[in-house]
Amino acid sequence: MxxxxxxxxxxxxxxxxxxxxxxxxxxxxxxxxxxxxxxxxxxxxxxxxxxxxxxVEEPTGPGGSVSCKRKITVYRNGQLFIENLGDRASAELKTCQNGETEPNSMVEVELTDCGNSSPPVSIPEVRSDSVTAGNNGASETAGDAPAAGQTELSQQPRKRRRKPKRSVVIDCERKIxxxxxxxxxxxxxxxxxxxxxxxxxxxxxxxxxxxxxxxxxxxxxxxxxxxxxxxxxxxxxxxxxxxxxxxxxxxxxxxxxxxxxxxxxxxxxxxxxxxxxxxxxxxxxxxxxxxxxxxxxxxxxxxxxxxxxxxxxxxxxxxxxxxxxxxxxxxxxxxxxxxxxxxxxxxxxxxxxxxxxxxxxxxxxxxxxxxxxxxxxxxxxxxxxxxxxxxxxxxxxxxxxxxxxxxxxxxxxxxxxxxxxxxxxxLWEPATPAPPKKESKARPETAKAHTDNTKAVSETIKVRPATAKQASSNGGEEDKQHSTAKK
Structure with a gap:
């Protein structure tokens, strides 16, 4: 020291x-x-x-392809909205972090202390479900109510809407x-x-x-x-x-x-x-x-x-x-x-x-x-x-x-x-999705089986008239015997 x-x-x-x-x-x-x-x-x-x-070994297998489609918007009040638009990329994101499997996801991040400010409604589509349900319910109850409800809802976004400071759209596909x-x-x-x-x-x-x-x-x-x-x-x-x-x-x-x-x-x-x-x-x-x-x-x-x-x-x-x-x-x-x-x-x-x-x-x-x-x-x-x-x-x-x-x-x-x-x-790579051709091949077999079932049903239907004919002939003989007995 x-x-x-x-x-x-x-x-x-x-x-x-x-x-x-x-x-x-x-x-x-x-x-x-x-x-x-x-x-x-x-x-x-x-x-x-x-x-x-x-x-030297070359890569074996096609690997996984991840499509990235997301919209990043920064508002002047310090809020950051990330909307994942891609199906596969957002599914990977949800599975790894939140355990969900929804195809689309959105992340909201507050860059500054702005908890009192209300979030904009122009980007998230999930949060508009309650508003849509309210409109549908009002339209079913009365005829004049939808106009009043729509005017109130149209006034609310004007107060909450803020001009984005920066907006970035990413659309690419990466092979991993x-x-x-x-x-x-x-x-x-x-x-x-x-x-x-x-x-x-x-x-x-x-x-x-x-x-x-x-x-x-x-x-x-x-x-x-x-x-x-x-x-x-x-x-x-x-x-x-x-x-x-x-x-x-x-x-x-x-x-x-x-x-x-x-x-x-x-x-x-x-x-x-x-x-x-x-x-x-x-x-x-x-x-x-x-x-x-x-x-x-x-x-x-x-x-x-x-x-x-x-x-x-x-x-x-x-x-x-x-x-x-x-x-x-x-x-x-x-x-x-x-x-x-x-x-x-x-x-x-x-x-x-x-x-x-x-x-x-x-x-x-x-x-x-x-x-x-x-x-x-x-x-x-x-x-x-x-x-x-x-x-x-x-x-x-x-x-x-x-x-x-x-x-x-x-x-x-x-x-x-x-x-x-x-x-x-x-050594990790994303799973390659199964080709959709297998589903198309399975459908004709199902249709063929359906036709076979219809043929079998039709054959059983064809047998029924013969049985009815035999029953009618048997009934005719019984009538003849009955008539002779009466005589």
């Missing part, structure tokens, strides 16, 4: 940070590690593993297939968050590379073994997102899966918007809710760099306590070995102050049409579970999985459970 205080005092006197992350000089582009210069003087360390594939490790056109991208490094994905990188997946994991600027520019503008969201975009273009395949943690989830969402045709699936691990990023004005990270450097042991202890469900020797060793939260105070301050991304609001996330797996650690003290639940409501196809024994660093605490969830999600 005294050493840290002296270094912080020296930092204040010289106006320079003494704890600067620089590329590891002993690191070489071997064992899957590469150094990529994204900009002049801006070098990122990337772990790139291409497994040996003796036999299983991503096996033996497919050469599949690549997995792992992106860490603030204070982490690519080493936090050690269990995941080893696990999926052994299964035959091609994995790519970069170190963000100022993290791990990447270069750390001494300019605050180098750590804004847009600067870091541009680095990730260059890394993605360099290693991208035909089908790419993005796996992000915490702050890295925002970069995954950014790539999904930039390259919607190349992103096949996404995984968000403790990423929070679908809100636009904005730096906090009242935060400990707004303190001077030298003060943060003096408080670095306290910050590391706070991160250990809040990031892990248990604070034992194992968790401390994980932090030490994986370089988690081992960045300079200058980089940490610049990263937290540069989280400005106004485009990443609810509408931005609702426009995503890619299947997304949400993984949340129940004991996470940085991101509450309500935020991930909110994200699951906004997204078109989201699958929320909560791990009871995990916290914010759930991929390090529960590596086996996380690897299993991710692998099952990579």
């Amino acid at each position: 005294l050493t840290s205080f002296m270094e912080g005092l020296l930092c204040c006197l010289t106006s320079k940070s003494t704890n600067v992350v620089v590329p590891v000089e002993t690191s070489e582009p071997a064992d899957g590690y590469e150094f990529v210069e994204v900009k002049p003087g801006r070098v990122l360390r990337v772990r790139h593993i291409i497994p040996d594939r003796p036999v 297939t299983a991503c096996k490790g033996t497919h050469s056109d599949v690549a997995l991208f792992f992106i860490h968050g603030v204070g982490g490094s690519l080493d936090i994905w050690g269990s995941q990188l080893d696990f999926f590379s052994r299964l035959g997946y091609e994995v790519i994991a970069p170190d963000l600027a100022g993290h791990g073994a990447s270069s750390a520019p001494q300019i605050a503008a180098a750590y804004t969201f847009y600067a870091l997102a541009e680095d990730i975009r260059i890394i993605f273009k360099r290693y991208a395949r035909k089908r790419n899966i993005l796996i992000g943690h915490s702050y890295g989830v925002s970069f995954c969402t950014f790539l999904a918007h930039e390259y919607p045709e190349q992103i096949h699936k996404m995984v968000m691990i403790n990423g929070g809710g679908p809100t636009a990023l904005e730096p906090s004005l009242c935060s400990i990270f707004n303190l001077p760099t030298c003060v943060l450097h003096c408080l670095s042991p306290l910050l590391a202890w706070s991160f250990l306590k809040a990031g892990f469900a248990q604070q034992g020797a194992k968790e401390k060793q994980l932090l030490k070995e994986n370089n988690a939260f081992n960045v300079s105070s200058f980089v940490l301050r610049a990263m937290m102050s540069g989280q400005y991304w106004p485009e990443g609001d609810e509408v931005y996330h609702a426009e995503l049409t890619v299947p997304i797996l949400l993984v949340h650690g129940m004991h996470d003290k940085f991101v509450p579970v309500e935020d991930d639940q909110r994200m699951a409501e906004i997204l078109l196809m989201a699958f929320l999985k909560v791990l009871e024994d995990g916290s914010h660093m759930v991929m390090m605490e529960c590596p086996d459970a996380v690897n299993t969830l991710l692998h099952e999600f990579f």
Whole structure:
């Protein structure tokens, strides 16, 4: 603690940070590690593993096709309406989240505290059922009542109707297939968050590379073994997102899966918007809710760099306590070995102050049409579970999985459970609907059976006259005998 205080005092006197992350000089582009210069003087360390594939298997089966038809409307009072118009996509959404199977669904989200304001009636058709029933009931009772009822109902929407601030219509069809490790056109991208490094994905990188997946994991600027520019503008969201975009273009395949943690989830969402045709699936691990990023004005990270450097042991202890469900020797060793939260105070301050991304609001996330797996650690003290639940409501196809024994660093605490969830999600594909031709084939057989039944009935009817004839002849003989007896 005294050493840290002296270094912080020296930092204040010289106006320079003494704890600067620089590329590891002993690191070489071997064992899957590469150094990529994204900009002049801006070098990122990337772990790139291409497994040996003796036999390359191509995707077998057509896969599932999901049609996305939804209308997103934002009103000036802060209300967001999402109307799912597609049959299959909305059915998947309802089955995964609410357990319903209705073909159409609508999600209403209040962006601000506007509970007293009444919702508009122009979009939801389900809420107009009560109004329609009222009109029908009034028309059946009296002749003059419908006109009065219609005038009252026509006046109410005028008071409640508000002009939309923004309206987005999405209509597309996406093909989703299983991503096996033996497919050469599949690549997995792992992106860490603030204070982490690519080493936090050690269990995941080893696990999926052994299964035959091609994995790519970069170190963000100022993290791990990447270069750390001494300019605050180098750590804004847009600067870091541009680095990730260059890394993605360099290693991208035909089908790419993005796996992000915490702050890295925002970069995954950014790539999904930039390259919607190349992103096949996404995984968000403790990423929070679908809100636009904005730096906090009242935060400990707004303190001077030298003060943060003096408080670095306290910050590391706070991160250990809040990031892990248990604070034992194992968790401390994980932090030490994986370089988690081992960045300079200058980089940490610049990263937290540069989280400005106004485009990443609810509408931005609702426009995503890619299947997304949400993984949340129940004991996470940085991101509450309500935020991930909110994200699951906004997204078109989201699958929320909560791990009871995990916290914010759930991929390090529960590596086996996380690897299993991710692998099952990579192999998942929507069920292909049965072709309608089978139903058309069954109908002629039913009609044929019906004709056979009619023929059988007609044959029985033909037999009846013969029986009646015999009865009449028998009756005639009895009459003759009776007449002779009378005689």
